[in-house]
Amino acid sequence: MKSVRDNCGVFGLYADQPCAYEIFQGIDFLQHRGQEYCGIATFDGHVNQVTHHGKVLASFTDQDLERLSGRSGIGHVSLKERQPVRWQSSLGEIAVAFSGNIINAEALMAEMMGRGKAFWRGYNVEVISKIFLEAGDPVAGLSVLAEKVKGAYSLVILSRDGVYAARDVYGFRPLVLGRGKGRFAVSSESRALQNLDLEVVRDVRPGEILLVNGEGFTTLAQLPSPRRAHCAFEWAYTASIDSLIDGLWVMEARNNLGGQLARRDAAEGGPAADLVAPVPMSGIGHAIGYHMRSGLNYQEVFLYNRYADRSYTQATQVARENMAKRKLSVLNHAAAGRRIVLCDDSIVRGTQIMHKVHDLKNAGAREVHVRVACPPLMYPCDFGISTRSYEELLARQYLNRGDIASMEELRRLENWVAARIGADSVKYNSLEAFVEALGMPQDHLCLKCWDGVRPTE
Numbered sequence: 394m395k396s397v398r399d400n401c402g403v404f405g406l407y408a409d410q411p412c413a414y415e416i417f418q419g420i421d422f423l424q425h426r427g428q429e430y431c432g433i434a435t436f437d438g439h440v441n442q443v444t445h446h447g448k449v450l451a452s453f454t455d456q457d458l459e460r461l462s463g464r465s466g467i468g469h470v471s472l473k474e475r476q477p478v479r480w481q482s483s484l485g486e487i488a489v490a491f492s493g494n495i496i497n498a499e500a501l502m503a504e505m506m507g508r509g510k511a512f513w514r515g516y517n518v519e520v521i522s523k524i525f526l527e528a529g530d531p532v533a534g535l536s537v538l539a540e541k542v543k544g545a546y547s548l549v550i551l552s553r554d555g556v557y558a559a560r561d562v563y564g565f566r567p568l569v570l571g572r573g574k575g576r577f578a579v580s581s582e583s584r585a586l587q588n589l590d591l592e593v594v595r596d597v598r599p600g601e602i603l604l605v606n607g608e609g610f611t612t613l614a615q616l617p618s619p620r621r622a623h624c625a626f627e628w629a630y631t632a633s634i635d636s637l638i639d640g641l642w643v644m645e646a647r648n649n650l651g652g653q654l655a656r657r658d659a660a661e662g663g664p665a666a667d668l669v670a671p672v673p674m675s676g677i678g679h680a681i682g683y684h685m686r687s688g689l690n691y692q693e694v695f696l697y698n699r700y701a702d703r704s705y706t707q708a709t710q711v712a713r714e715n716m717a718k719r720k721l722s723v724l725n726h727a728a729a730g731r732r733i734v735l736c737d738d739s740i741v742r743g744t745q746i747m748h749k750v751h752d753l754k755n756a757g758a759r760e761v762h763v764r765v766a767c768p769p770l771m772y773p774c775d776f777g778i779s780t781r782s783y784e785e786l787l788a789r790q791y792l793n794r795g796d797i798a799s800m801e802e803l804r805r806l807e808n809w810v811a812a813r814i815g816a817d818s819v820k821y822n823s824l825e826a827f828v829e830a831l832g833m834p835q836d837h838l839c840l841k842c843w844d845g846v847r848p849t850e
């Protein structure tokens with residue numbers, strides 16, 4: 394199966410004064426969601442648009458922000474493609490940015506090409522824009538999108554009316570509303586709102602279509618939602634720990650996930666350890682949760698290079714491995730002679746955690762026990778997060794099918810993974826423990842990475 398690599402974040406703002414600088418700050422606070430491309434579009438009677446290949450702070454210049462005049466606008470960060478895209482249309486000039494992945498993009502393009510439509514590069518955002526524009530009316534366009542598109546999306550559309558915002562009917566991707574003095578905003582994550590002194594109002598509901606303008610937030614339509622399917626990976630890895638998503642703080646979720654790992658260790662009698670440590674940064678919340686539940690000392694054993702990127706969202710394997718090496722260095726004095734419980738969010742290919750175990754052992758660690766917040770990854774994501782093919786998923790190499798039949802089978806897999814990565818032991822959260830830690834109904838979550846069930850079917 395072809396791998397999917399598309400993770401991104403959107404931000405939209407309507408303000409009583411020029412808004413480009415705040416949008417620039419907004420997408421900078423979403424930078425962890427994608428580091429390859431960034432872009433801003435504003436409206437001042439016309440759509441002004443600047444996109445870059447690179448990160449927000451390093452890419453946008455004062456001249457860019459001066460060009461981006463207007464009091465309403467949208468911004469985007471991405472691993473995959475430049476957005477927002479600008480269109481001349483019967484609705485006037487518009488700009489579109491979205492976060493997610495369209496599973497049936499090729500079929501939709503083929504159908505439209507059969508009717509004489511042409512595509513430039515066939516990006517998902519082109520497909521979305523053309524379906525939206527064909528309807529000739531924003532609410533009708535967003536309703537048709539929800540009907541035709543299979544996949545996950547949160548999107549913002551800038552027009553003369555303000556900023557339209559919509560979330561797919563399953564609510565895979567987060568989208569949050571915020572307000573402050575003279576400003577109304579929408580963001581992929583609440584942290585961008587909080588850090589711009591905007592009050593978090595609420596999440597956009599699955600299937601909700603909103604207009605954000607000087608009047609505030611107006612719900613234009615509420616499409617029927619067959620079920621919720623929030624991406625569980627947001628809480629385990631993707632989102633920033635200071636964000637609040639669908640009523641659950643990311644840090645709280647990670648603490649709970651680490652707590653579940655500690656609970657399992659306590660129930661199973663092991664291991665005797667001197668400290669619990671995270672693989673920074675994504676393992677921190679989990680390790681703190683393990684510490685809080687077990688009482689085991691929390692101690693950092695790696696120094697995080699804050700100038701390196703997230704290795705998981707680098708576009709190639711070579712880039713990921715190089716970045717992983719640069720990202721963390723061992724704190725030898727903390728590791729030497731210690732028995733360490735090492736917490737991380739998930740194991741994808743297993744190469745990075747293997748290097749970390751190796752580094753700790755080289756630094757003199759007596760034992761390294763790896764604890765993993767997510768259950769074993771068994772399926773690639775179809776909805777826009779950067780997981781790879783079946784072959785690249787470590788657990789799949791051991792178990793050539795997607796289901797783990799029992800705790801016994803999970804233990805056998807864990808022993809195999811431990812031998813593979815050189816750890817003294819490995820334990821994952823079971824799917825039941827994982828869902829319990831998130832504290833929301835299982836049928837409100839997408840768990841396809843682990844159980845293979847596409848919530849859209």
Ligand code: SF4
Nearest residue numbers: 624774778839841842
């Ligand atoms: S398949 Fe996995 S990463 Fe993709 S939306 Fe579902 S839970 Fe999230």
